[in-house]
Amino acid sequence: MSQSTEGRAYAPERETTEGRVFTVTGGDWNTVTDSVDPLSNEKIVVNMGPQHPSTHGVLRLVLELEGETVTDARPVIGYLHTGIEKNLEYRNWTQGTTFVTRADYLAPLFNEAGYCLAVEKLLGITDDITERAQTIRVLFMELNRISSHLVWLATTGMELGAISMMLYGFREREYVLDIFEETSGLRMNHAYFRPGGVAQDIPESAIKKIRDFLVYLPKKLKEYENMLSGQVIWQERTQGVAVLDVTGCLSLGITGPVLRAAGLPWDLRKTMPYSGYENYEFDVPTADTADVWGRYQVRIAEIRESLKIVEQALDRLRPGPIMIADKKIAWPAQLAVGVDGMGNSLEHVAKIMGQSMESLIHHFKLVTEGFRVPPGQVYVAVEHPRGELGVHAVSDGSTHPYRVHMRDPSFVNLQAIPAMAEGALLADVIAGGASLDPVMGGCDR
Amino acid sequence: MSDETNPVPVDASPTGANLGSPAELPPNPDRGMFGVKGTGDVSGFGGLVRRRPDIEGSPKPYGGYFDEVTDALEEAYPGFADAIEKVVVDRGELTLHIVPEKIAEVAQIMRDDEALRFELCSSVSGVDYLHTDSRRLHVTYHLASMTYRRRVRLEVAVAADGSVPTVTSVYPTADWQERETYDMFGVVFTGHPNLTRVLMPDDWEGFPQRKDYPLGGVPVEYKGAEIPPPDQRRVYQ
Structure with missing residues (x-):
């Protein structure tokens, strides 16, 4: 006793x-x-x-x-459910980007891109988005893909015992976040993509930072590969672990690096291009091991491909408007990046308050009420760092979304955990779960 | 703040120019300044009027690959005429409205037929068409064909207490997505292996994404606090 x-x-x-x-x-x-x-x-x-x-x-x-x-x-799941989809129905279409950006917080620009592309498709203005806005979107999405994959490398490294990888991964990600902050005013949750274009032009200083980053990151990537790939512990923890083949992936709806690591080169940027991705030269990396090791290699290779796209996008950047010409849709406020994020441009406020009554009325109506979107429904999918991010947007003709559903890859991919984990060792649950790269903000929305 | 400390008496008549000033005009609850109806709340929270989305079938030919998809389905599926309510082509997307009882059969053929091959069920979600459709709850299935690089949307409509056969036997990925649709809209998927709430707590009452479920205005679980609905948070009078 x-x-x-x-x-x-x-x-x-x-x-x-x-x-x-x-x-x-x-x-x-x-x-x-x-x-x-x-x-x-x-x-x-x-x-x-x-x-x-x-x-x-x-x-x-x-x-x-x-x-x-x-x-x-x-x-x-469900511990981080914040009702983003419900909240969208009570805000106008432009305000929607500030909500969706908070879903998957490691890839905010993809949420915004998916949402904006859906709104633009509903409006029928997909082809009217300016060349510069499209290029900036591609540029920023690819930078965001790099930063998201770096966090994956960092957290997975930590979970499998490579603590220094965590520090390095987050350090490099901070470079990307600096670029985002320079342009949009915010490190995360940017609300930078807006229906019709982007909120703010990209400053010269940010372009210089991106150029520096293009030189800096490849060297670091080499270091990480030297550190991890030859490591016996890393190999033992990843090779042959949490195997899921193409059939399993497709039946469970798994997309993204996990599907590509199983050998199917399905990448929406190539197979169903959007935002002008068909004009860029890049490869879709695949592996044939279908295990955590393959997913690691695919993600490292994807960072390199993204760097290639970033470089091409920088070369394609030509001066021009960043917002659609239609003044009934384009957000009238010329915003400025302040010390604490994005805010009003004093010059624009002086103009509408002091000089032009019509500008003021237009500004007031569009900012408070928003624009109307013709009734109908669309489904738009973009290639998110974790797979297919689909946005199903329904309009009833009013200034507010009637219904927006985000098919988030984290939510769908998490269904694979039982398939990967059952019958395996407890330690491999960690490796398998990490290899799916779930972000609960996106999963629970 | 108590009345004694409030320096402005509530009943005081307006000072300054008061002839014909807005403060003197009789309040008209139906029509405000600039012809605004209702509360005049331009934030959109109050007096929001939803327009009816009218869904009409499209005439043939549908254009693009849509004809090939519908023809292939008609050929492969003998019950096509009974199962398909209407075909809608809008904004370059094909929507097949299906009789709810037939959805699993149609999904099976959409996946397996050589000419269709919709291997991936991208998304399952719901939409609540309250007041515009007697069968108010719609479930949409977004299928993708990796072989032909096509997308198609299947849509079923049921009443608030209706049920839809599950497609999990055809697309296992629909498992959690159907659970989410049940969780948010209360659509019951018959034959689902484990139809429980997935995002909301298990003991939650009501279905949050329904249009008659308020945003806010419900007691906050676990805290005892209450948040007023958005249209009551701010007053513009």
Whole structure:
């Protein structure tokens, strides 16, 4: 009995309908298991998350273990549900970008791009978007893809034991965020893409920073590969782990690097181009191992391809308007980047307040009410760093979205966790989950 | 703030020029300045009038690959005439409105037929057409064919308490997406292996994405606080 009470000090137990439940907060695992009947000790249900450093945010995994083998894995999501889709219905179409950008916070510009392309398709102005706006969008999406993949490299490195990779990955990502801040005023949640174009032209200083980054990152990438690829621990933790072949990917709806690592070169930038991607030269990297190792190699190769696109986009940048010419849609406010983000341009405020009554009326109507969008529905998909990001937008003819649904790749891809984890070791759940690169902000929206 | 400390008496008559000034005009709840109806709330939260989206079938030929898709489906699926309510082509997208009971059959053929090959179910989601359609809840399925690089939308409409057969046996990826549609709209997918809430807490009441479910105005779970609905948060009078 004395041993049992000692065990209880570390692990209080209580009886439930499903058996005895122990709350373990520390101490020696043997002390806990010794105090339990050894015969009923074979199956353990472990709650991993929702607050766990290896679950990429608030993902909860309910794992049933036999020894170290996972027999049953059940992902539980919804802890970060913020009702973005519902909120959109109470704001006008332009304000929508500030909401969708907050869904997948590691790839905000893709959310904005998907949403803006959907609104533009509803308006029927897809072909009227200016050349410069399109090029800036491509440029920024690819930079965002690089920063998102760098975070993947950083967090996955950390989860598999390469802590220094985390520091390096986040450090390099900060360079990209600096470029975003220089242009849009904000590191994250930019609301930079707007229906009709982009909010702000790209300054010379940011272009110089991008040029520097194009020289800087390839050298660093080489270092990371030197550090990880030859590493025995890295290889052991990734090769042959969490295998999911093309059939499995397609039936579970998995897209993006996970699908390409299984060998199918499905990339919407190539197969169903948008925003002028057909004018850029780049390859779609694939692997044939269908495991975590393949996904790592595909993502590293994608960073290199994105750098190629960024370089081409910089060369294609010609002076010109960044917003659609139609004044009924173009946001009338000439915004300026201030010290604390984007704000009003004093020059523009002086003009509408002091000189032109019509400008003021136009500004007021468009900013407070917004523009009307003809009724109908569209589905637009863009190649997000994690797969296909689809936006299903429905308009009823008013100034507000009637319904916007974001098909977020994190949400769909997380369904693969049971397929990858069941029958494997507990440690491989971490590797497999990380290789999906789930971002809960996008998953739960 | 109590009345004693408020320096401005509420009942005081307006000072300054008051002849014909807006402050003196009788308040008209139906029509405000500049012909604004209702509250005059230009933020759009109040007095929002939703226009009816009228969905009409498109005549043949549909153009593009749409004819090939519909012809191939008609050839492969004997019950085509009974299952397809209408075909809509809008903004370069093909929508097939399907009888709800037939959706799983149609999905099966869309996936397996040689000439169709819609291998990937990109997205399943719902739309609530409250007051504009007697079968107010619509479920949309966005299918993608990787072989032919095509997209098509299947749409079914059911009443608020209606049910739709699940397509999870054809597209396992629809599992969570159907759960989300149930969670947000209350559409019941019959035959679904595990139809529970996925984003909202398990014990949540109501279906948040329905149009008659308010944004705000519901007691905040776990805290006891309440947030007023948007149209009551600010007053412009």
